[in-house]
Amino acid sequence: MRLLxxxxxxxxxxxxxxxxxxxxxxxxxxxxxxxAQACLHTTHYDLMLLDLxxxxxxxxxxxxKIRKSGETxxxxxxxxxxxxxxRIKGLNAGADDYxxxxxxxxxxxxxxxxxxxxYAGNPNPIIKIGTLEVDLTRHFISRDGVxxxxxxxxxxxxxxxxxxxxxxxxxxxxxxxxxxxGSEIESNTIEVYISRLRKKLDRGQLETVRGLGYRMKxx
Amino acid sequence: MRLLxxxxxxxxxxxxxxxxxxxxxxxxxxxxxxxAQACLHTTHYDLMLLDLxxxxxxxxxxxxKIRKSGETxxxxxxxxxxxxxxRIKGLNAGADDYxxxxxxxxxxxxxxxxxxxxYAGNPNPIIKIGTLEVDLTRHFISRDGVxxxxxxxxxxxxxxxxxxxxxxxxxxxxxxxxxxxGSEIESNTIEVYISRLRKKLDRGQLETVRGLGYRMKxx
DNA sequence: TTTGTATTTTCAGGTGGCTGTCAGGAAAGC
DNA sequence: GCTTTCCTGACAGCCACCTGAAAATACAAA
Numbered sequence: 001m002r003l004l005x006x007x008x009x010x011x012x013x014x015x016x017x018x019x020x021x022x023x024x025x026x027x028x029x030x031x032x033x034x035x036a037q038a039c040l041h042t043t044h045y046d047l048m049l050l051d052l053x054x055x056x057x058x059x060x061x062x063x064x065k066i067r068k069s070g071e072t073x074x075x076x077x078x079x080x081x082x083x084x085x086x087r088i089k090g091l092n093a094g095a096d097d098y099x100x101x102x103x104x105x106x107x108x109x110x111x112x113x114x115x116x117x118x119y120a121g122n123p124n125p126i127i128k129i130g131t132l133e134v135d136l137t138r139h140f141i142s143r144d145g146v147x148x149x150x151x152x153x154x155x156x157x158x159x160x161x162x163x164x165x166x167x168x169x170x171x172x173x174x175x176x177x178x179x180x181x182g183s184e185i186e187s188n189t190i191e192v193y194i195s196r197l198r199k200k201l202d203r204g205q206l207e208t209v210r211g212l213g214y215r216m217k218x219x
Numbered sequence: 220m221r222l223l224x225x226x227x228x229x230x231x232x233x234x235x236x237x238x239x240x241x242x243x244x245x246x247x248x249x250x251x252x253x254x255a256q257a258c259l260h261t262t263h264y265d266l267m268l269l270d271l272x273x274x275x276x277x278x279x280x281x282x283x284k285i286r287k288s289g290e291t292x293x294x295x296x297x298x299x300x301x302x303x304x305x306r307i308k309g310l311n312a313g314a315d316d317y318x319x320x321x322x323x324x325x326x327x328x329x330x331x332x333x334x335x336x337x338y339a340g341n342p343n344p345i346i347k348i349g350t351l352e353v354d355l356t357r358h359f360i361s362r363d364g365v366x367x368x369x370x371x372x373x374x375x376x377x378x379x380x381x382x383x384x385x386x387x388x389x390x391x392x393x394x395x396x397x398x399x400x401g402s403e404i405e406s407n408t409i410e411v412y413i414s415r416l417r418k419k420l421d422r423g424q425l426e427t428v429r430g431l432g433y434r435m436k437x438x
Numbered sequence: 439t440t441t442g443t444a445t446t447t448t449c450a451g452g453t454g455g456c457t458g459t460c461a462g463g464a465a466a467g468c
Numbered sequence: 469g470c471t472t473t474c475c476t477g478a479c480a481g482c483c484a485c486c487t488g489a490a491a492a493t494a495c496a497a498a
Binding site: 415 | 477
């Protein structure tokens with residue numbers, strides 16, 4: 001695989017570069033948005049690691065621009081702990097995953113592997129889940145040719161279940177997926193979104209495991 | 220499962236305790252090495268979560284002592300980012316895994332499940348018990364393709380038998396497995412849950428050993 | 439900036455499932 | 469027979485969960 005790393009912090013950049021090279025991937029490392037754009041013009045990348053705070057602009061704008069141009073290259077966002085709202089904007093703008101700094105390198109490797117697996121071979125995979133057709137890159141779902149629109153939060157929740165099919169996910173696990181560690185939610189937000197997801201796309205697939213959490217069946 | 224958490228930070232301890240309880244395990248939380256030793260003397264634990272920086276000493280010394288005594292209980296170490304050398308010492312001293320603070324709760328859950336699985340000597344999480352198929356990580360049981368739903372307590376009881384196949388477990392042992400310290404049960408709760416378990420999945424496998432306890436046969 | 443719309447979050451009322459307890463009866467052992 | 473131990477149906481209280489609707493917030497267009 002060939003990766004593009006956009007990260008202005010010297011230390012972190014070096015570490016990541018080293019790690020990824022060690023795993024047998026090719027990686028180009030740039031430290032600004034303008035350089036990133038130059039790279040994207042000339043080369044095809046299989047995956048992009050994108051820091052949001054950059055000297056010449058915000059990474060989200062870059063991401064939006066990329067997606068607008070129809071590019072479906074998967075993007076993993078690297079964000080600092082205190083930029084939660086950015087993270088949500090990022091997912092909205094078409095990011096595939098995110099990592100909160102500081103993160104474990106093993107965690108990074110795992111995510112990279114996961115994203116790579118998801119996209120292995122075909123550039124725009126459409127997954128079938130029961131009667132649902134799911135376009136991972138475009139955050140787009142349809143059933144029987146009818147498109148189903150999910151909001152950012154709804155998609156994030158749905159995604160959590162896709163990533164671990166058949167597993168029971170507790171409410172706090174789901175919270176961790178939707179919100180940053182520490183940004184505690186004190187209401188029944190997860191329940192509400194479960195309810196909304198069911199209304200939009202459930203045909204009995206999203207079941208409650210009382211006292212434990214929720215599980216999505218893919219039959 | 221029954222876990223021992225050794226962690227002096229109030230906030231983190233509470234969060235972990237909550238999460239693990241939610242997943243249906245029993246957890247005892249102590250904040251010092253001396254308390255930990257007391258617990259280890261009196262009770263059997265399936266897994267131990269060990270912070271290294273503790274008010275009355277270093278967790279590694281505790282770990283070493285435990286291992287020296289021949290105890291094989293799996294241990295997951297919780298370390299801060301700047302204590303990497305400790306981390307290595309920890310693995311040397313006989314830890315099974317480590318987590319760097321701050322960590323994702325879902326990550327913790329995953330590691331716990333992994334260690335528990337490894338410890339049970341069962342890399343493949345799907346166990347066959349007679350006509351039953353049991354997916355340990357997913358808390359999921361089926362017979363002849365029909366799923367059987369267990370409540371949290373029922374599952375916890377069932378789990379106790381899975382972990383010690385063919386062993387006679389006394390009522391007080393089962394109570395210890397289901398409930399944390401202090402929350403003593405004064406009624407025949409265990410009997411009631413045995414009855415409920417039998418109704419849901421027994422085909423003569425769960426037998427009473429009068430005066431001693433119960434045993435589950437795996438044929 | 440202001441306005442209008444979509445989304446997110448919170449709140450509150452209602453429902454049903456789970457849990458622990460008890461009591462009466464059955465079974466085992468003496 | 470009697471005593472002890474175990475089984476199990478029933479039940480009340482609790483708590484997890486569901487969901488409509490309102491309030492707060494974010495976002496886009498004018």
